[in-house]
Amino acid sequence: MASLKSKYQLAWWKWLGVIIMLYVIIGGLAIPLNPGILSITPQNSRTGDTVLISVTGYNTNFLSEKKIDAYLKVDQYYGIKSLYSDALSDNSIHFAFAIPQQLPTNQKQVPASLIINSAVDGAFVLPEGLFIENKDIGRISDNELRQLPEKYFTNNAFRFPYRNILHETIRNTFFHVALWFAMFILLIFSVVYSVRFLITKDFDYDHKSSSYTKVAILYGILGIITGMIWAKFTWNTFWTNDVKLNMTAISILIYLAYLLLRTSINDEDKKANVSAVYNIFAFVALIPLVFVIPRMADSLHPGNGGNPALGGEDLDNTLRLFFYPSIIGLTLLGFWMTEILVRFQRLKHKIYLYHETNV
Amino acid sequence: MKQMYKICIAFILIFTLNIQSLQAQTNTMDFLRSTGKIYTVIVVIVVLFIGIVVFLKSIDNKLTKLENLIKNEQ
Numbered sequence: 455m456a457s458l459k460s461k462y463q464l465a466w467w468k469w470l471g472v473i474i475m476l477y478v479i480i481g482g483l484a485i486p487l488n489p490g491i492l493s494i495t496p497q498n499s500r501t502g503d504t505v506l507i508s509v510t511g512y513n514t515n516f517l518s519e520k521k522i523d524a525y526l527k528v529d530q531y532y533g534i535k536s537l538y539s540d541a542l543s544d545n546s547i548h549f550a551f552a553i554p555q556q557l558p559t560n561q562k563q564v565p566a567s568l569i570i571n572s573a574v575d576g577a578f579v580l581p582e583g584l585f586i587e588n589k590d591i592g593r594i595s596d597n598e599l600r601q602l603p604e605k606y607f608t609n610n611a612f613r614f615p616y617r618n619i620l621h622e623t624i625r626n627t628f629f630h631v632a633l634w635f636a637m638f639i640l641l642i643f644s645v646v647y648s649v650r651f652l653i654t655k656d657f658d659y660d661h662k663s664s665s666y667t668k669v670a671i672l673y674g675i676l677g678i679i680t681g682m683i684w685a686k687f688t689w690n691t692f693w694t695n696d697v698k699l700n701m702t703a704i705s706i707l708i709y710l711a712y713l714l715l716r717t718s719i720n721d722e723d724k725k726a727n728v729s730a731v732y733n734i735f736a737f738v739a740l741i742p743l744v745f746v747i748p749r750m751a752d753s754l755h756p757g758n759g760g761n762p763a764l765g766g767e768d769l770d771n772t773l774r775l776f777f778y779p780s781i782i783g784l785t786l787l788g789f790w791m792t793e794i795l796v797r798f799q800r801l802k803h804k805i806y807l808y809h810e811t812n813v
Numbered sequence: 814m815k816q817m818y819k820i821c822i823a824f825i826l827i828f829t830l831n832i833q834s835l836q837a838q839t840n841t842m843d844f845l846r847s848t849g850k851i852y853t854v855i856v857v858i859v860v861l862f863i864g865i866v867v868f869l870k871s872i873d874n875k876l877t878k879l880e881n882l883i884k885n886e887q
Contacts, residue, residue: 630857675864676865683856
């Protein structure tokens with residue numbers, strides 16, 4: 455009985471990793487998005503016109519209210535309030551706006567954000583949804599356009615934020631972004647073991663270091679593939695000549711060269727020494743490639759060039775509730791795979807030593 | 814080394830097939846874009862799963878080789 459128990463016993467952190475990943479996948483898929491605006495027609499208008507805007511909503515409940523107010527926000531203080539609303543279904547509604555003759559700006563084309571202020575769904579916005587052609591350029595008295603509400607409704611339901619273009623793919627944060635974080639944690643472990651190998655020359659550290667790197671490379675390749683899929687449906691291309699993308703591709707190539715280096719050296723002692731040194735250099739090269747250079751240039755990818763990723767509204771508290779566990783879960787799964795690889799390499803090394811002494 | 818080649822070729826094949834099929838069939842693209850692009854998330858999770866399975870399979874193959882080696886020694 456004891457042997458049976460030990461046969462199916464698993465270290466607690468392996469279970470923890472599996473449970474966390476289940477929590478992330480189930481919770482990350484089950485929790486709905488906040489209401490938002492998918493599209494509006496028309497997208498152009500002119501000053502002096504009365505325009506009927508039909509709005510397609512996402513996760514909205516337009517029918518549950520008699521009258522919903524919408525605003526065309528011209529700038530921080532000025533907005534045009536809708537005249538009436540006519541809900542066709544929960545996801546479809548018409549708003550009528552009377553756009554005044556003059557707008558308080560000298561722009562030719564005035565971008566106006568559509569804000570829907572609903573008591574049930576809360577307030578949500580389509581940034582720069584309608585472009586108003588400014589026929590009479592000049593200022594008018596402030597009061598006419600001061601129609602933005604004093605208070606917006608808030609929706610306290612537990613939901614993920616709705617972002618334009620991203621829509622449901624905001625959930626990829628738990629998988630794509632967390633993969634890179636987990637990869638980095640694994641690489642830190644790998645470097646630590648490389649250094650320890652160089653100090654002690656204990657082959658066990660070499661097994662650990664190379665195994666961590668192998669799993670990290672797997673995570674890196676998966677990160678690139680998942681990123682490409684995500685990009686196809688948000689940026690409409692698998693790959694752009696973006697700094698962040700190219701630099702990560704280079705760093706993955708550096709680490710692929712590490713694998714090649716290891717397979718090309720037959721002498722165990724030499725292999726361990728050379729790969730440990732290369733591993734440290736590769737990690738040192740990774741930091742400027744992934745963390746410094748992309749931040750110095752303009753980039754489409756969040757987290758670079760004045761485009762924050764982990765701040766602001768891109769990662770709000772509801773996302774954090776799954777994002778951080780996902781990093782921990784993927785790291786623990788990575789540790790598990792590493793452990794299997796280490797055990798395999800120890801065995802292989804033992805056989806190698808056996809051959810060395812017996813031949 | 815042969816194993817590595819196989820894995821690399823499999824990866825490239827999956828990749829190119831995916832891209833070609835996605836580009837050839839706009840229907841698939843529309844499907845992946847429907848209902849707020851939720852299927853993109855599903856595809857990402859499936860890719861993650863397949864990647865980990867392929868990795869485990871490669872370890873499995875290596876272990877089998879080692880086992881055969883030990884068997885032959887005895």
